[in-house]
Amino acid sequence: MAKLGIASISLLSLFALLSLQFCASDAGLLNRIVASGGQEISGDNGRYVVVFDAGKFMTTVHVFNFDQNVNLLKINGSLEVSHQVQEVLSSYADNPAAVAIDELFLLGEKKYEKILNVIRDLLSESPFLYKSEWVTILPGAKQGVYLWETINYLMGNVGRDYSKTVAVLNQDVATVQMAYAVSLKAAINAPKLPRGEEYITAHHIQSNNYYLYSHGYFPYGAYAVRAEILKYTNDSYNYCMTSGYNEQMNYYGEIYNVRASPSGSSYEKCRENVLQALNLKATCYIKNCTFDGAWNGGGGAGLEKIYLTGGFHNTGADVGITNRDIPSTDLKLLEYEELAKVSCGAKSLEEAHNLFPIVPAFDLPYLCMDLVYVYSILADGFGIDPTEVVTALNTVQYEGSSFRVQWTLGAALELVSSKHTKMEDIPNVLLSSHTSNQVA
Template sequence: MDNPKILITFALCFCLLVLASASSSSNYVGNENNNYPPLKNRKIISPNHHSTHKLLTKESYVVIFDAGSTGSRVHVYRFNQQLDLLHIGNDLELFVKTKPGLSAYAEDPEAAAESLVPLLEEAENVVPQELHPKTPLKVGATAGLRQLKGDASERILEAVREMLNNRSTLKVEADAVTVLSGNQEGAYQWVTINYLLGNLGKHYSKTVAVVDLGGGSVQMAYAVSEEDAANAPNAPEGVESYITQMYLKGIKYYLYVHSYLRYGLLAARAEVLKVSQSSENPCILAGFDGYYTYGGVEYKAQGSESGASFSKCRNAVRKALKVNETCDYESCTFGGIWSGGGGAGENNFFVASFFYEVADEAGFVDPDAASAKVRPSDFAKAAKIACETEYKDAKSTFPRFKDADTPYMCLDLVYQYTLLVDGFGIKPSEEITLVKQIMYEDSLVEAAWPLGSAIEAVSSLPKFEKLMYFI
């Protein structure tokens, strides 16, 4: 055995025999106290295997564009496989916005598409390059585009599709750019708020009701019992079904959802101005004489010499809301629309978007707070002061109101009070939550429908269980 080659060969054979013996005597890897599964039941992959990154990537990004009536926004979310939000830098989402909205480009679809490019670039910068091809991108247009005449809406959507196909490296499916139905918008908003509050997966009675006041439309959504859903009336012709079924974190929910087009705050101003029988409107501040433009149409907005009137403005708003419209059901909201019947899912109201903005302008919530507990009567109290204020004194009385909103501050506050009380049947003294952001773990997240849309999008990815879907 003096030959070195023979010695090396012998040593190698001995090592192989020892390794084979160790492998056959134990099916476990690690020390005697571990509980790892047997080797024969585990998939062993070389560190250089091309699938290693897939195994290590336990997260997914989603990019959602909210093309609203007042502006466009992009939200980027990052989820783990349990559908929990993960940080993107210091925050739990990227949120960037721009003005005006797509509907402002009705005559120039290409300019509409170009307005989204800066938002797209921001979104693509935070998504890891290697995940771009697997990251869903969706564009949801809301009431602003729903109200455009002719083919203007579709021309804008087509221009956006073409821009994304040419410029984006993210995953853009054929149906990625759409006008959301009112029910989709309402359902997604309900999902967003209840997700951030940690209510999904719980009994429907533990969820909250949501009213979302946009610029062009207002949505109401809350969960009802299976029995109440089964007894829901058929919606009138041309109206979306009152009940939407959703499967969320192991629970089937029955949502009452309805969207009221033309009753978002900006659209409602036009509706209220239209019902006035004279050039002077009881909702416009004394001393203002001008025009309000919405949807390309001008409406005379002139204050009365005697001043605006809370009670007369309230009558005008009730008329615009069609509160006394014939109701074919046991209970209605306004315009003859079924209310959903109430129940445990409607016991706790979260109201969002313009509700918070107007309350901020009126000065009865902290502008730096993410949410606030208020009562509808707070809107009425502020409205009475606003309606007694002359236009020339408005900025000193309500310094937070934007210049463009100042002539309509009586109208806006009366409208929101009347919508909550006469429209949705909330008692003036009932406590509700105004919300613009919700604390999730250690960060604030926008309380907006895109998160609900993102949850649906990520749930449809192959590596995720079907944690959410519409039925």
């Protein structure tokens, strides 16, 4: 049977965002792929890419359609077709033949390799073109790259000089990712680090080359960092917790005591714990680090405009700094700090709820911690001036449609932007820095 497309599968972030990328040339094949979603695919002729995003709580399939110039085409009147399945991989750790999707890293190497091998076997028997090396674990840095590509593509920045692009700071449940473009000279002169990190990589997008700094910070995502902060007070009171709260948090088998001080939360004392968790004094193997010993990329014109996405936007929306119903919000970090002080001053969960009525009940006891953390990682970790205007981004307008910011579009873009002329020859590897049509 002839192979009909390309299959690639990758795991991004420590919650293992599982991405299976399929390119297919006929809509009939895609009809069968998304049949469980109850939608038929109809759209202009083009190249279709299907990305399965295996997140913490569910698996989502995203279908995109591109023309030969890598312009995004509409499907059924929308920029994408998507469908969610309430299944995760972790529950199948001891039964990999019955594959669903979730946090593979946290299952242990032997268990997630069993699952990945099953997926490799399934893909090798599928009608899609497939290479075993496309089934791999990718760091959070790659997710940052995909987000950078998504946002700059939708904004129309691709094709412009790197200095006209925007930087991305994203927070998911497990990691924080930073990504921005640098010049070719900066890429060539990027330092070699003793720990072997690869901070700057070359990427080909819509016939243009960019050199991107990207790094994924684990465990500094929205939920993972709570465990890190609690480590410093596991056997005593935690001054980030709202008064009256006394529970335990189970974070992937690790139990943390979450006990508020009798005197309640304290902004100053909470911030001390948060700054400890950021590991600001970690050894910096090279000049210019952010936190936890990570190189900051050297800065430059590609970092002048910063967009905050994911948890940074969502935490702001919970307390009224941003709004989920509008595409973006310009703000200053001082706004997070001001509301952190308000939240940390609440004397009870009831008072906290009255102050911030739309914060989910599960997150409310941690609100002081979360706000202090967002302010601290941005101001102290990444060194953003608290008085500088940054933009929290939720959606991007693209050709009259609203597109939610997500890494999956970037993954699809890299696949269809390959310089190889034949679809079956497209590799899922980084381009050499010695390529033509250099923008940066």
